Amino acid sequence: MLSGSVCFVIMSKMPYFCPAKRFYSAFGSFVIECYYPKLFTMLKKYQAIDAQLFVENRQRLAAQLPEGAIAILTANDESPRSADGFHPFRQNSDLFYLTGIDQEDTILVLFPSCPQKEWREVLFIRPTDEHIAVWEGHKYTKEEARTASGIQKIIWADEFDTNLPNMMYLAESCYLNTNEHTRMRTRVLDHDHRFALEMRQRYPLHTFRRLAPILHRLRAVKSEAEINLMRQAIAITGAAFRRVLQFVQPGVAEYEVEAEVLHTYIRQRATGPAYGSIIASGKNACVLHYVANNQTCENGDLLLMDFGAEYANYAADLTRTIPVNGKFSPRQKAVYEAVLCVLKAARQMLKPGVLLDDYHREVGLIMEKELIGLGLLDAEAVANQKPNEMPLYKKYFMHGTSHFLGLDVHDVGLKHLPIEAGMVFTCEPGIYIPEEGIGIRIENDIVVMPIGQDNIDLMDEAHIPMEVDEIEALMQR
Ligand code: GLY
Ligand code: MN
Ligand code: MN
Numbered sequence: 001m002l003s004g005s006v007c008f009v010i011m012s013k014m015p016y017f018c019p020a021k022r023f024y025s026a027f028g029s030f031v032i033e034c035y036y037p038k039l040f041t042m043l044k045k046y047q048a049i050d051a052q053l054f055v056e057n058r059q060r061l062a063a064q065l066p067e068g069a070i071a072i073l074t075a076n077d078e079s080p081r082s083a084d085g086f087h088p089f090r091q092n093s094d095l096f097y098l099t100g101i102d103q104e105d106t107i108l109v110l111f112p113s114c115p116q117k118e119w120r121e122v123l124f125i126r127p128t129d130e131h132i133a134v135w136e137g138h139k140y141t142k143e144e145a146r147t148a149s150g151i152q153k154i155i156w157a158d159e160f161d162t163n164l165p166n167m168m169y170l171a172e173s174c175y176l177n178t179n180e181h182t183r184m185r186t187r188v189l190d191h192d193h194r195f196a197l198e199m200r201q202r203y204p205l206h207t208f209r210r211l212a213p214i215l216h217r218l219r220a221v222k223s224e225a226e227i228n229l230m231r232q233a234i235a236i237t238g239a240a241f242r243r244v245l246q247f248v249q250p251g252v253a254e255y256e257v258e259a260e261v262l263h264t265y266i267r268q269r270a271t272g273p274a275y276g277s278i279i280a281s282g283k284n285a286c287v288l289h290y291v292a293n294n295q296t297c298e299n300g301d302l303l304l305m306d307f308g309a310e311y312a313n314y315a316a317d318l319t320r321t322i323p324v325n326g327k328f329s330p331r332q333k334a335v336y337e338a339v340l341c342v343l344k345a346a347r348q349m350l351k352p353g354v355l356l357d358d359y360h361r362e363v364g365l366i367m368e369k370e371l372i373g374l375g376l377l378d379a380e381a382v383a384n385q386k387p388n389e390m391p392l393y394k395k396y397f398m399h400g401t402s403h404f405l406g407l408d409v410h411d412v413g414l415k416h417l418p419i420e421a422g423m424v425f426t427c428e429p430g431i432y433i434p435e436e437g438i439g440i441r442i443e444n445d446i447v448v449m450p451i452g453q454d455n456i457d458l459m460d461e462a463h464i465p466m467e468v469d470e471i472e473a474l475m476q477r
Contacts, residue, residue: 049148055095072199073192075101077191089103107124121356122154124159175214217280236265236307254280254303270309273307275317278304283440285302340442346401346402368392377395
């Protein structure tokens, strides 16, 4: 659609709420839907994304595919929840990365060397009709899918099976996607996995190849458009933290704090949390994956909060630790400053050419010094550590410092290859002392910049409070 124009489209014979502007209208038996530029495909809470991002992502993938290769990716399932209910739909991150299409029953076919030009990029989308519009709401029209993805050839998904043989006939090798996240353990076969099994049976003489390593490498380096989407997720997360600073006081429950966070997310167009929020007071903060969030925040305790919004399928990942009563005790402050010191050093150590393993070792050495300073480790014992034994600092800092961040909170990336500019990592040192009821983690999201330039701390850029004085001042009522 032309920029600045407003288009009225007769959509169906049923009354219809316009998703772009809450515009309700029934003209006789016809209904009018109004669209605005940019909001053209706002089928979700977030604003429509410029399709150029997805066009370029497909070009990057196409450049990696050899002559005669076809790549096919499928949408996530609508995951059953219980009885006749489903979990909220979450698009497959790879399919989203390549298409921007945020809807079930979507299939992308990329065949860059296909002799028939119009078949080089094909998108199959779920057919929609009046019945579906009434019961489930608006689904992408072909024109909307074209605008959202930049793909010209859009076909209804129920025609996929009739088109597949023609495409496979022309292809030598077939690249399929499976979830190869190294931390994933599940007995549930996802849609891509089932599709791969079917395809191997149906085309036993084709060569099948893995898309995952290619996509992990591509997705790890973020474009400016992606970083801007992450900035939005981070801005919403920062707003949630500021709200919490006004809310927390002795006697509030962890789940009430969680509710404040969710309130901000939804009001500000986040889809929801990018992962289960950790709202851990007192010694609960020493349980790394604490998500019960059911205790009362007590006077004198700290409150560790690890939460992040998901905006347009991109994740923020923030951790802040605050005093429940608004003032750090001297010991809490000392431990907090030690964690902060490690974070400030570590976030500039994520530089192009560095290996993540080496980075983690170096951060461990900085943490070691801080723990000695806090009287938690003995300097002599540290000096006498054996290189092949578990380092002593791991008693108080037992997790990694950084992970990839992007469309997934623990995003994909090739961990054994050197860091590159444009990658986004978290930086999240922590010190956990259960015997003192203290667990402190601070987590910011960092864009790796070329050598010679400072990395960008997206949390600093968004002015998310982190210093002791700032936090104490904002908690004053
Ligand atoms: N919230 C998950 C993490 O920090 O890795
Ligand atoms: Mn986190
Ligand atoms: Mn994290």
